[in-house]
Amino acid sequence: MTIRSCWVEICTRTLEENFRFLLTLAAPHAELMAVLKADAYGHSITLCGPAVVRAGARWLGVACVEEGVAARALCPEARVLVFCGAFPGQGAAVVRHDLTAVVWQPWQLDELEGAARAAGIAAGSVPVHLEIDTGMSRQGITPENLGPEGAGVGALLGRFTPESPLRLEGVMTHLFAADEADGRVTEAQLGLLDEALGKVKAAGLDPEWLNVGASASLLAGEAARIAALGARYGMKTMMRPGLALYGVIPDFDPQFEPQEPPSMTAARSQLHPVMQWKTRVAGVRSISAGAVVGYNGTFVATEPMRLALVAAGYADGLDRRFGNRFSLLVHGARAPLVGRISMDMAVVDVTEIEGVEPGDEVVILGTQGGETITAFDHAETTGTIPWEVFTRIGARVPRVAV
Ligand SMILES: *Cc1c(COP(=O)(O)O)cnc(C)c1O
Numbered sequence: 274m275t276i277r278s279c280w281v282e283i284c285t286r287t288l289e290e291n292f293r294f295l296l297t298l299a300a301p302h303a304e305l306m307a308v309l310k311a312d313a314y315g316h317s318i319t320l321c322g323p324a325v326v327r328a329g330a331r332w333l334g335v336a337c338v339e340e341g342v343a344a345r346a347l348c349p350e351a352r353v354l355v356f357c358g359a360f361p362g363q364g365a366a367v368v369r370h371d372l373t374a375v376v377w378q379p380w381q382l383d384e385l386e387g388a389a390r391a392a393g394i395a396a397g398s399v400p401v402h403l404e405i406d407t408g409m410s411r412q413g414i415t416p417e418n419l420g421p422e423g424a425g426v427g428a429l430l431g432r433f434t435p436e437s438p439l440r441l442e443g444v445m446t447h448l449f450a451a452d453e454a455d456g457r458v459t460e461a462q463l464g465l466l467d468e469a470l471g472k473v474k475a476a477g478l479d480p481e482w483l484n485v486g487a488s489a490s491l492l493a494g495e496a497a498r499i500a501a502l503g504a505r506y507g508m509k510t511m512m513r514p515g516l517a518l519y520g521v522i523p524d525f526d527p528q529f530e531p532q533e534p535p536s537m538t539a540a541r542s543q544l545h546p547v548m549q550w551k552t553r554v555a556g557v558r559s560i561s562a563g564a565v566v567g568y569n570g571t572f573v574a575t576e577p578m579r580l581a582l583v584a585a586g587y588a589d590g591l592d593r594r595f596g597n598r599f600s601l602l603v604h605g606a607r608a609p610l611v612g613r614i615s616m617d618m619a620v621v622d623v624t625e626i627e628g629v630e631p632g633d634e635v636v637i638l639g640t641q642g643g644e645t646i647t648a649f650d651h652a653e654t655t656g657t658i659p660w661e662v663f664t665r666i667g668a669r670v671p672r673v674a675v
Contacts, residue, residue, distance in 0.1 A: 280672075280673055294539075303510040444483055466485065558582075560574050568615065602639075602641040
C-alpha cells in the first residue's frame with residue numbers, strides 16, 4: 274500500500290496558475306508574497322513552496338520561525354517573512370536561515386541584534402519589517418507610540434541607527450475588515466498607516482516596502498489604492514494573499530455583490546481550488562429497519578438501507594459535527610453521513626447509489642461527477658471559515674501532488 278486510504282491531492286499546476294492570475298491583479302502596483310503559513314493552509318509547504326517559486330514568487334510568508342526554517346530549506350532563493358516574529362532564543366535561527374522577522378517590540382530588536390552581533394554580521398544586514406497596529410489590537414505598534422515624543426516604546430525607531438545590524442526594510446499592517454463592502458474600516462486603517470509612515474520618514478528612515486493587504490484586498494482591487502499610499506513615501510508595495518492562492522475566494526459582505534469590481538468577477542472564473550480531499554469505501558453492508566448506526570445509536574434506520582464504511586474519521590479532520598448533517602460524494606452523488614463520526618471512520622448511506630463497492634473513491638472536499646463539495650460547504654455546516662477547514666485536516670493525512 275503506497276498511501277493510506279484517506280489522502281489529500283494537491284494540484285501544484287493549479288496553484289501556479291492561481292499565483293500567476295493574482296499577479297495580474299497586483300500588476301503594476303504591487304509585488305505578491307505567497308502566504309504559506311500553517312503548512313500552506315494544510316496544503317503542504319513541501320509541495321506548495323517550490324510550486325509558487327516556479328510561478329514567480331520571490332517572497333514567502335510564514336507564521337513562525339519553525340515554518341521559516343522549513344520554507345528556507347525548500348526555497349533557498351526566496352525571501353521569507355516571519356509574521357509573528359522571533360521569540361526569545363530564536364534570533365540565531367532567523368540570522369542563520371536568512372529569515373526576515375516582523376518586529377514591533379523593543380525586546381524583539383534586542384533578540385535579533387544580539388544574534389546578529391554574535392554571528393559577526395555587518396551593520397544594516399539583517400532586514401526587518403515593522404508592524405503597525407492600525408486598529409486590530411493584535412500585533413504591531415500604534416502610530417501614537419511610534420513618534421519621537423513617545424517615551425519607552427516610542428524609542429523603537431531610534432534603534433535603527435547606522436551602526437545597528439538591523440535594517441528597517443519594510444513597514445506592514447494587517448487589514449482586518451477588507452471584506453466589508455463600505456470600506457470604512459480599511460479607510461481608517463490606511464489613515465493610521467499614513468500617520469505611522471510620516472513618523473518613520475521623520476525619523477530619517479527610508480524603508481523600501483509597504484507591506485499591506487491579504488486576499489480580500491487584492492481581490493477587491495485595492496492594489497492601486499495601497500500602492501498610491503506607498504508611492505507618496507517612495508515605497509514599493511507588497512500584498513500577501515493566502516486563501517486566494519489556494520483557489521478560494523473569501524466571502525464578501527453581501528452588499529458588495531451588485532457592484533462587484535471586475536477583479537472579483539475575473540477571480541471567480543480564473544481561480545480554482547488546489548486541494549481535493551478523498552477517502553475510500555472500506556466495506557458495504559445492508560441493515561434492516563430498526564438498526565442503529567454508530568456510537569450511541571444516534572441514527573436509526575426506518576427502512577432497510579445500504580451503508581458504506583469510509584476510511585476517514587475526526588482524527589483525519591472529518592469534523593465530528595458532520596454526523597447526521599453532511600454528505601460525501603460517492604459515484605458522483607451525495608451520500609449522507611449517518612450516525613456519529615468515529616475517530617478513524619465514518620458511515621454513509623448509499624441506499625440510493627448503485628453498485629458501491631469496497632475500494633471506491635469517496636470525495637470529502639472536491640468534485641466527483643457533476644457534484645462539488647467546497648470548503649464553504651464544510652465551513653457552513655460547522656460554523657467556521659474555509660481557512661480553519663483547511664488547517665484542521667489531520668497531520669496523518671498524506672498530501673500527494675497530482
Ligand atoms: C494569514 C495572513 C495573510 C493571508 O490572509 P488571507 O486572508 O488568507 O489572504 C496575510 N497577512 C498576514 C499577516 C496573515 O497572517
